[in-house]
Amino acid sequence: MPHVLRQNMLLPVPPSVVLHDPRTHIRHLPPAYSPAQTPLSRERDFAPTVRYHLDSPRKPKFRPCKVIFVGDCSVGKTAIVNRFCFDRFQSNYKATIGVDFELENFTVLGHNYSLEMWDTAGQERFKCIAGAYYRNASVVVVTYDMTKRDTLESARKWLSSALNYNVNQKPLVFLVGTKADLLSKEEFMRMERLAGVAAAELQAEYWSVSARSGFKITELFQRIAGLAFETAVKKEMENLKDTKIEETTQPPVKSQSFDLRNFFSSRFTPQKSGCSC
Numbered sequence: 001m002p003h004v005l006r007q008n009m010l011l012p013v014p015p016s017v018v019l020h021d022p023r024t025h026i027r028h029l030p031p032a033y034s035p036a037q038t039p040l041s042r043e044r045d046f047a048p049t050v051r052y053h054l055d056s057p058r059k060p061k062f063r064p065c066k067v068i069f070v071g072d073c074s075v076g077k078t079a080i081v082n083r084f085c086f087d088r089f090q091s092n093y094k095a096t097i098g099v100d101f102e103l104e105n106f107t108v109l110g111h112n113y114s115l116e117m118w119d120t121a122g123q124e125r126f127k128c129i130a131g132a133y134y135r136n137a138s139v140v141v142v143t144y145d146m147t148k149r150d151t152l153e154s155a156r157k158w159l160s161s162a163l164n165y166n167v168n169q170k171p172l173v174f175l176v177g178t179k180a181d182l183l184s185k186e187e188f189m190r191m192e193r194l195a196g197v198a199a200a201e202l203q204a205e206y207w208s209v210s211a212r213s214g215f216k217i218t219e220l221f222q223r224i225a226g227l228a229f230e231t232a233v234k235k236e237m238e239n240l241k242d243t244k245i246e247e248t249t250q251p252p253v254k255s256q257s258f259d260l261r262n263f264f265s266s267r268f269t270p271q272k273s274g275c276s277c
């Protein structure tokens with residue numbers, strides 16, 4: 001009776017396994033789409049100073065990173081966010097009204113890090129509403145439709161209006177061509193060449209993706225999270241350095257005198273109500 005035997009056997013307890021989502025678990029700096037052409041980091045990994053800083057026993061906490069998606073209407077902004085966040089694709093077009101918001105949690109080098117994704121409307125009539133959500137963006141993703149060249153020409157306009165709301169910081173800029181699945185190989189290569197020139201002008205990192213097939217979607221979001229995280233750590237390192245310099249430039253306090261008269265007078269004044277017992 002093999003089933004009885006198995007019941008009575010003392011089976012070893014299986015080790016508890018923590019499963020990480022490989023999409024959102026980042027241990028090395030994800031590479032650029034074309035590492036030779038990016039104006040952002042060309043390194044294959046996070047800077048050693050960043051790893052060293054994070055090794056300290058103090059566990060730094062990082063604020064969520066604001067990522068804004070801008071571009072002409074119907075270029076596929078909502079589709080790329082939905083493909084990454086929910087692994088779904090809808091072929092019928094439903095215009096975004098104003099702005100949509102999604103939060104995605106990552107683990108980068110063992111630290112929690114979230115991307116706040118602000119998917120803005122491309123339709124002109126919503127522009128004034130969407131503009132209000134551009135502020136404090138750490139990352140700007142300018143999106144264009146690879147099948148429509150005029151949407152690439154609009155990229156400059158979208159980027160400059162996003163940067164106008166972010167004059168105090170320098171966001172990381174990505175130029176993303178969508179709907180790569182709809183192009184023949186020749187059309188794809190021709191469009192990438194044109195977009196590469198535009199990306200260089202805009203000082204943006206270039207990516208071609210397809211929300212329909214999922215081509216390069218995960219890689220793009222991992223790259224955004226990895227670079228934004230590295231930038232946040234470097235900023236924290238700078239801030240710490242500044243506060244240390246401030247502390248060392250403060251004159252040392254040699255002695256302090258306290259006026260104890262008020263302290264003793266309030267303590268030893270007899271109570272008006274007399275003894276409480």
Ligand SMILES: Nc1nc2c(ncn2[C@@H]2O[C@H](COP(=O)(O)OP(=O)(O)OP(=O)(O)O)[C@@H](O)[C@H]2O)c(=O)[nH]1
Nearest residue numbers: 074075076077078079091093096122179210211212
């Ligand atoms: N074939 C194909 N179609 C796509 C792709 N991405 C988006 N689409 C289609 O393009 C249309 C517009 O996509 P959306 O993501 O809604 O465009 P949007 O940029 O968010 O548009 P607005 O919200 O109006 O600014 C939809 O019909 C999508 O199904 C893609 O990668 N491949």
Ligand SMILES: [Mg+2]
Nearest residue numbers: 077078095096
């Ligand atoms: Mg949309």
